[in-house]
Amino acid sequence: MSIKKASSVSRRDFLKLAGTSVGGIVLAAAMPTVAQDVTPTATIPPTPLVDLLYLYPGTIQTDRLLVQDAMNEILRTRINATIRLNTIAYGDYEQRINLMNAAGEAYDLAFTASWINLYDINVSQGNFLAVDDLLQTVGRDVYASLPAGIWGAVRVGGQTYAVPNNNIMAFPGGFYVRKDHADNYGLDVTNINSYAETEAFLAAVKAGEGIAPIAANTDNPCGQLWSGPTGSDLVLGGPANAYTIMVDASGTVRSIAFDDAVFGNSVRLAHNWYLAGYYDTEIIPNEEEKALIRAGQKSIVYNVTTKPGAALEQKNDWGFDMYSHTIVPPTLTTGGVRATMTAIGANTISAEASMGYINEIHTNVELYNLLAKGIEGRHWVWDDQALKVIKFPDGVTAETSGYNPNSDWEFGDQFIAYYISPDQVGAWEETMRINSEAPVSAILGFSFNPEPVRTEIAQVQAVAGEVEVPLQRGMLDPETALPEFQANLRAAGIDTIVAEMQRQIDAWKQSGS
């Protein structure tokens, strides 16, 4: 960086000067080399330099302090702030943050989502700062960079408490299949319009390879074959849960378990496939399933997110070349938008500097890629600079790299990330297109308050927990098991939950109009 080069004055003295005097103008005058870096939109708040604490889940990277220093070189000149990266292990993240919130410990920026460090709950507890005003001033670039339609999904009570990271928000569904198997056993994925149409392929793989071809994964722990009807929003539960309560495109609430055309058909198909030996005969824990997949014992997984570039990601995961094919068109839902966001802590030392950071990480290509990919030359080198493709330096692999968080999606605007493979080129434009073209859920921005029906939810989850895995992967005969399951759900109070959700949605619509 230019500061490093220019400083015969020590960096600290220089910063003291820049901090205590009047910011931009003095800075530019004293440091002509710096001035070139400062584009007209950069806002340098006239405050002393602040140090921001940023909490996010991840794996702790060996070289994180080098990356942090490099980021701070940029941030000092751009927003007169520095950042402290505090990576917390995924499994510990929520607990750490909960305690910090409870104790009133200050942090400036934190990762929040609909699945970890829950956004709703944080907002209701007052842990996050409302950022609507800041988005019009310091954060105007990031505000403009995100699709206008998504902000409704983040607002709670008319106010915005987090900035979504820009990446895939509307998730298309489909299946991944091993390329070699598909090619050898005559599966032309482009001709497939429903999961049932892959039956001939399953039979061929079963006969040719002697394996049970259907895999489960986390998106699809049960090997389930259904997905919500087009335009629907799965509000309570998820694609793996047999009781899932959804809101369809017309705004009507119902449970998937009673939808015979979707759920009933899927469990009947699964049962036939189970009898034919396409599923494992026993339920295998996730990580052992993974090991089987990597050992070449699996061929296809249904009902997964077929976002652009998924085949490439899955290649890493499976160890084989993959096809990814979309069956279910995407819908823009609240959960999708809230899947990855950055919030400003209520006790932040500087709301402006924090928003300044969010603004920079979404718009400054160099800064974002430092955080997401590491330092050029040390953690990556150009593969093709014109196409923005990078690769590991010679002698470095994903396993040995000192900085490879591999979680672009949690840091800012993924669409300014460098591609990590030539095959990935164009994936960001494609994803942006999906985000902007996807139909919007009828209840974008609604979040369900489960409190009034907590007992019923627990009962329903218990009832479903007993059978949802064997039922959805065909181990039970749907002729008897499905009606029994539906009767148990009714007895557990599913209708009460549906009615309560409908009531909340109606009230939410009323208040909105």
Place this chain on the structure above:
Amino acid sequence: MALIIKRGNHQSNEKLRRDIIHLILTAYSVICVLPFLLVISGSFSSEAGIAKSGYTLVPSEFSTSAYSYILKDPTQIIKAYGVSLSVTIVGSLLGLLFMSMLAFVLSRPQFKYRKALSFYVFFTMFFNGGLVPWYILIVRYLHLKDTFLILFLPLLIIPWYVLILRTSFAQLPEELLEAARLDGASEWRIFHQIVVPLSTPVLATVGLFCVLTFWNDWWLALLFINNRDLVPLQYLLHEITVNINFMAANPQTTGITMPVLPVRMAMAVLAIGPIALIFPLVQRYFVRGITLGALK
């Protein structure tokens, strides 16, 4: 004659019986060792090998990938070993000192506030203020977050161990202590010259408990440690576990193909290593201490 023959019979019967018992116990011991061998063998297997043929006594496909994954950043592991070792040594010595002093006081019938103090100590076995107030106290008032102290301070007095020590001290003959007192020994002198030397079994037992407690603790680090230089081994391994579980579950974050199953085994090997070495050293006292507490 008859008597001698009979005795001979008796002896060979005895011998046979002993042999049978030895045989049974040997078989049992082998069964006890098997899981450890499986863990060690699993840690040296490739993931595909485990997926295909399960855990075997001899790795079906030999691989050191699990160890190279965990040890890819050896400085962090070495540092963590250092932290764990110092916490264990300092914590166990101080803990044993404070707990035995406390237990001695509580075991003396002459001590006027014995009941009140006992209540104060043992009440905490059943009730506590809850996680959040405790966290707030330590972070906001004692300012112990990210310090070496916090890794052992909360575990220095463990009421259950105090109870064991007190029971043991209370069984020392009162006359002995009375005699010392008449000879003009102070309470302090009685404690360290009479009570402590007579109580080595229970002290060794509680000492071992302490070592295990401090060595195995990762909870305090989870709550209070951000500084990577203060991360103990168990927390580091805990972090690796939760992260590989998460990453195995989320394809978005992968891109690193991790040998998940062998890594777990390798971590178990790394975590139990030093403790497995300490255990035989104090085991003698350990057994005596347990029976001492239980029988009398």
